[in-house]
Amino acid sequence: MNGFRVRIIICVLVLLVALGVFTPALLAQDDSLTIGFVSHVKGNPFIQQIFDGARAAAADLGVELVEAGPEGFDADAQLRVVQDLVAAGADGIATSVPGESMANGLNEIIDSGVPMVQFNLLITSVNAPYVGERSTESGRILGRTVLDQIGGAEATGTVVVGVCVPGFPVLENRARGVIEALSAAPGLEVLGPFDVKVDPVENYAQWEGQLAAHPDAVAMVGLCAPDVESLGNLNEASGTSFVAGGYDLTEGNLQAIQDGNAYVTLGQSAFVQGYLPVLMLVNALRDGVELSPDFVDSGTQVVTADSVDMGNGLPSLSFDELLAISTDAEATAEYYAPWVACASGPGWQCQLEPIENEGA
Numbered sequence: 118m119n120g121f122r123v124r125i126i127i128c129v130l131v132l133l134v135a136l137g138v139f140t141p142a143l144l145a146q147d148d149s150l151t152i153g154f155v156s157h158v159k160g161n162p163f164i165q166q167i168f169d170g171a172r173a174a175a176a177d178l179g180v181e182l183v184e185a186g187p188e189g190f191d192a193d194a195q196l197r198v199v200q201d202l203v204a205a206g207a208d209g210i211a212t213s214v215p216g217e218s219m220a221n222g223l224n225e226i227i228d229s230g231v232p233m234v235q236f237n238l239l240i241t242s243v244n245a246p247y248v249g250e251r252s253t254e255s256g257r258i259l260g261r262t263v264l265d266q267i268g269g270a271e272a273t274g275t276v277v278v279g280v281c282v283p284g285f286p287v288l289e290n291r292a293r294g295v296i297e298a299l300s301a302a303p304g305l306e307v308l309g310p311f312d313v314k315v316d317p318v319e320n321y322a323q324w325e326g327q328l329a330a331h332p333d334a335v336a337m338v339g340l341c342a343p344d345v346e347s348l349g350n351l352n353e354a355s356g357t358s359f360v361a362g363g364y365d366l367t368e369g370n371l372q373a374i375q376d377g378n379a380y381v382t383l384g385q386s387a388f389v390q391g392y393l394p395v396l397m398l399v400n401a402l403r404d405g406v407e408l409s410p411d412f413v414d415s416g417t418q419v420v421t422a423d424s425v426d427m428g429n430g431l432p433s434l435s436f437d438e439l440l441a442i443s444t445d446a447e448a449t450a451e452y453y454a455p456w457v458a459c460a461s462g463p464g465w466q467c468q469l470e471p472i473e474n475e476g477a
Contacts, residue, residue, distance in 0.1 A: 149179075149180075150179075150180040150181065150208045150209070150399065150402055150403070151180065151181045151182075151183060151206065151207050151208050152171075152175065152180050152181070152182050152183070152207065152208065152209050152210070152211065152395055152398055152399070153183050153185060153199065153202035153203070153207040153209070153210045153211070153212075154168065154171045154182055154183065154184050154185070154210075154211045154212075154391075154394070154395070155184075155185045155186050155195060155198055155199050155202070155210065155211070155212040155213070156168070156184075156185075156186040156212075156213050156237070157186060157187070157189070157190055157192075157195055157213045157215040157237075157238060158186065158187075158188075158189040158190060158315070159186050159187075159188055159189065161315075161342055161343075162342070162365075162367040162368065162369065163342035163365040163366075163367050163387055164342075166366075166367070166387035166388065166391070166443075166449070167236070167237065167387045167388075167390045167391040168184055168391055169387075169388065169391060169446040169449060169450070170387060170388035170389065170390065170391025170392040170393075170449075170450075170453075171184070171211070171391035171392065171394070171395050172391070172446070173388070173391070173392055173446070173449075173450040173453075173457075174391065174392040174393075174395035174396050174399075175395055177457070178395065178396065178399045180395070180399060182395070183202060183207065185198045185199075185202060186198060189315065189316075190215055190282055190315065192214075192215050192216025192217075192218050192219050193216075193218055193219075195212070195213075195215065195216075195219065196218070196219045196222045196223070199212055199219075199222070199223065199226065200222060200226070203226050203229075203231055207231070208231070208232075208398075208402055209231060209232045209233065209234075209398035209399075209401065209402055210226065210231060210232075210233045210234075210398075211233070211234045211235075211236055211394035211395060211398060212233065212234075212235060212236070213235065213236055213237040213238040213239075214235050214238055214239050214240045214243055215238045215282075215285060216240070217240050217242065219240065219243070220240050220242045220243050223243050223245070224242075224243060224244050227243075227244050227245060232245075232398050232401040232402060232408050233245040233398075233408070234246050234247075234248060234393075234394035234397050234398055234408065235247040235248070235249075235394075236248045236249060236390045236391070236393075236394050237249050237287075237385075237390055238285060238286075238287055239286070239287065239472075239475065240286070241286075241410075241472055241473075243410070244410050245408060245410055246397065246408050246409065246410060246411045246412070246413065246469070246472075247410075247411075247412050247413070247472060247475060248389065248390050248393045248394050248397075248413045248415055249287065249385065249390060249412075249414075249415055249475065250287075250385040250386070250414065250415055250416070250417055251414050251417065251474070251475060251476075251477070252286075252287045252288075252290035252291050252294070252475060252476055253290040253291070253293055253294040253476050253477060254294060254417070254477065255291060255294065255364075255383055255385065255417045256290060256291035256292060256293060256294020256295040256296075256297070256298070256340075257294040257295070257297055257298045258294075258298075258383060258417055258419060259291070259294070259295055259298070259338065259362055259363070259364070259381065259383050260294060260295040260296070260297065260298025260299045260338070261298045261301075262362065262380075262381045262419065262421075263276070263295075263298075263299070263336050263338055263360055263362045263380070263381065264298060264299055264301060264302060264305075266336075266360050266380055266381075267335050267336050267360050268302070269301075269302065270301050270302050270303075271302065271304070272302040272304060272305050272335070273302070273304035273305065273335075274304075274305060274306070274333065274334070274335035274336075275305070275306045275307075275308060275331050275333060275334045275335060276299055276305055276306070276307045276308070276334065276335060276336045276337070276338060277308050277309055277311065277327050277331050277334050277336075277337045277338070278292060278295055278296065278307060278308065278309035278310040278311070278337075278338050278339075278340070279309055279310055279311050279312070279313035279323065279324065279327065279337070279338070279339045279340065279344060280292055280309070280310040280311070280312065280313065280339075280340045280341065281312075281313055281314060281315035281320065281339075281340065281341035281342075281343065281344070282312075282315055282341070283310070283312050286476070287475075287476075288340050288341065290475075290476045291340045291364075292309075292310045292340055295338055295340070305335075308331065310340065311323070311327060313327070313339065313341075313344065313347075315341060315342075315343065316343075317343045317346070317347065320341075320343040320344065320347045321343075321347040321350060321351065324337065324339075324344070324347050324348055324351050325351055325355075328351060328355060328357065328359075332357075334359050335359060335360065336359055336360040336361070336362065337359050337360075337361055337362075338361075338362045338363060339361075339362070339363035339364065340363065340364060341363070341364060341365075342364060342365040342367060342370075344361075344363035344364065345361060345362070345363040345364070345365070345369075345370035345373055345374070345379045345382045346367070346369035346370050346372070346373050346379075348361035348362075348363065348373070348378075348379055349361055349370075349372075349373025349374070349376065349378035349379035350373070350378070352378040352379070353376070353378045360380045361373070361378065361379035361380055362379070362380055362381040362382065363379075363381075363382055363383070364382060364383050364384075364385065365382060365383075365384060365385070365387070366382060366384040366387070366418065366420060366439065366443055367443060368440065368443045368444050370382045371420070371436075371439065371440045371443055372440070374420065374421065374422050374436075375422060375436065375440060377422070380421060380422075381419065381420065381421045382420050383417055383418060383419055383420070384416075384417070384418030384419075384420065384427070385415055385416070385417060385418070386415040386416040386417075386418060386428065386429060388449055388450070388453050389415040389416060389429065389453075389456065390415050392453070392457065392460075393413060393415070393460060393465055396460060396461065396465065397465060400465075406466070409469075410472050411469040411470060411471065411472055412469070412470045412471065412472045412473075412474050412475045413465060413468050413469060413470070414468065414470065414474075414475075416428040416429045420436070420439065422436060423436075425439050427439075429456050430455065430456065430459065431452065431453065431455065431456060432452070432455065434452075
């Protein structure tokens, strides 16, 4: 990397730090490649688990990682962050894509020769591969798990479904899968999905309002990272006992399950969603591996107090072990080492599927 390019990158990064849109992560000794890693929201515990995976990849592969993103769910602002990183000389970009308005700009970057990988949230018109869960199927899994707990096909009563950001394709797919699975019980009335917001404080207040409106609900199901913790806290505070289910293996969600205030949470392999995009970009830049708009399933993990299924061929874990590593990036990376060994090489190419399989 020549001196002029380094100075340009440093100037832009200092500006972005001042604006609060990114924080630099681990800088590997070999700085010949710079990867921009951009997410749609900052500070969310689940998103931080994704960044932990990206940092682990950067350390393993000897690249510089630049973490960036707007304060939350502003697609136009996020596109500007990506464009600024490219202008500063980033060699490759991994980004979530929370809005169609990003597609043309991202495709222009790809056409210019800068490789890109989408993660966590995708727009299928972006000409880049996507690493994330099989979203509709994960909703079906969550719906079936909740349904089994409330009586199976013979269940009756009301189930309330909430979504933190209406309109996102991945979240809409989850909702469709949940509702499809719950429809196996004709006696259930499924309401929603209602907008329950993504900010944790607002999220709790929205669920509190839903419980006030539907005090006899037998289950409440959220589709985003804050929901399980909020629903668990709501069950405890209100003295209710509805079945609470949702997504992501954050410490707060797992604690709600351990305390008996929530029943199930589904992981979407946050470490994989962080690690694999960086690996794919490095393979493209160093080895000439072509990146096409395909789908790589990051996997669905199903966790209750009595059962932990981490998927991806990973070693078995007890619930307490999972809780212990939920905030320990080093322990998580060590746990995922067998998966890393399998994915490298690049073994991830064997996992490519048509992009439409993401929502099948």
